[in-house]
Amino acid sequence: MGEPTGFINWKRVTPKRRPIPVRVTDWREVYEPFDADELNHQAGRCMDCGIPFCNNGCPLGNLIPDWNDLVYRGHWRDAIERLHATNNFPEFTGRLCPAPCESACVLGINQDPVSIKQVEVEIIDRAWNEGWVQPYIATTKTGKRIAIIGSGPAGLATAQQLTRAGHDVVVLERADRIGGLLRYGIPEFKMEKKYLDRRIEQMREEGTEFRVNAAVGENVDIEVLVASHDAVVLACGSTIGRDLPVPGRELRGIHQAMEYLPFANKVQQGDIADSPIDANGKHVVIIGGGDTGADCLGTAIRQGAASITQLEIMPMPPTERASTNPWPQWSLIYRTSSAHEEGGERMFSVNTERFVDDGNGNVKALVINEVQMVDGKFETIAGTAREIPADLVFLALGFIGPETGSWIEQLGVNLDARGNISRADNYATNIPSVFVAGDMGRGQSLIVWAIAEGRACASAVDEYLMGETSLPSPIASSARPLV
Secondary structure, eight states, X not given: OOOTTHHHHOOOOOOOBXXXXXXXXXXXXXXXXXXXXXXXXXXXXXXXXXXXXXXXXXXXXXXXXHHHHHHHTTOHHHHHHHHHTTOSOHHHHHHHOOOHHHHTOGGGGTSOOOOHHHHHHHHHHHXXXXXXXXXXXXXXXXXXXXXXXXXXHHHHHHHHHHHHTTOEEEEEOSSSXXXXXXXXXXXXXXXXXXXXXXXXXXXXXXXXXXXXXXXBTTTBOHHHXXXXXXXXXXXXXXXXXXXXXXXXXXXXXXXXXXXXXXXXXXXXXXXXSSOSSOOTTOEEEEEOOSXXXXXXXXXXXXXXXXXXXXXXXXXXXXXXXXXXXOTTSOOOOOOOOHHHHHSOEEEESEEEEEEEEOSSSBEEXXXXXXXXXXXXXXXXXXXXXXXXXXXXXXXXXXXXXXXXXXXXXHHXXXXXXXXXXXXXXXXXXXXXXXXXXXXXXXXXXXHHHHHHHHHHHHHHHHHHHHSOOOSOOOOOTTOOOOO
């Protein structure tokens, strides 16, 4: 602890967002540079709490007090070593993770918690700028061949760990670029893809091989893949969006969020000129109040939507922790993302009854009702039905599991009761030499859990192939998060 009274001397400060009229005209990240002296103060707020619950709140087990102290003392080179010891991709988590560590911060019991996430991203950004992040080349090759299907955060973390252990690793991605949801699900204004490209290039230099347009079950045979590799890791994510089977669902203009968001990213990357799903001049309704819904909101604003309404069936959360949501659990409070600041209307405790046809097979409106929770079930409040205009509707209701047809059935892996790939505590499926990591096994979760599972799965695969492993394993697959 660098400053014993730091948490008394300095209040919590987070980065300022660029002015709304400016940032909605471009797709750059929304935050302004963070003042160096202020960052020093924020790191100095980390207190000598005895038991750092932030470590437990983070699925990666990040050594948060260590690198907070090192930043406060100016030992940046040591700070990135401590950060990389537990996290392969802090430039991703520092921008995208909701920071369960901050909800678990001991200071947060009766004050604002330490700005952990901001310290994290400043460490890694400085490390890249100073040239401290270099390829880690394995000194000894094992001769073992490993195929990883899926290039999201779980697949990338698994690949980097196993490559560094000396294995020959190939990552297969069915899309035309590497990155999975990091590439096509996260809008540019939340994370510019230059950070992803930079890390992928480091992995290439380390020896990881990447193959795009490699669709298992189409141009890649799963039986040949398994037979020609010593281990195969399934890391395809939870990609089936939850649907809304109400009257009118078949109308044109109603899309899953992940039918919409990738096109906007493709435009920003120069892969296509215009998005085939464009909100310009249209009345947009987003069903679902989570992060994916906010991503749709920010995207529609930048495309020039005429109006945007975001619907959430749950009631509006409280502004402070409820007594039933004590520290160090994830705080279920009302949050405002950068996209919510930019425009649109948020409506809580409402349910979509049906979609309205314009007479030509296109959606023109939604009929919604207010709802209330009675004995654990939502009940419609009589007399609250009303219609809201909608030229475009985006379903952002979460994801129910991985795609399990064709090659998954051919492979013969077992599924659990939720439709995810069943696995043992060592991430092994029922098929010898086949493992699973990330959302494909645990269900829809956070980026920080995906990276943690990738690291843990890599450790299990290395032990399976070599009889022992020196790779760290931050979690067990049966672990339960605070968030």
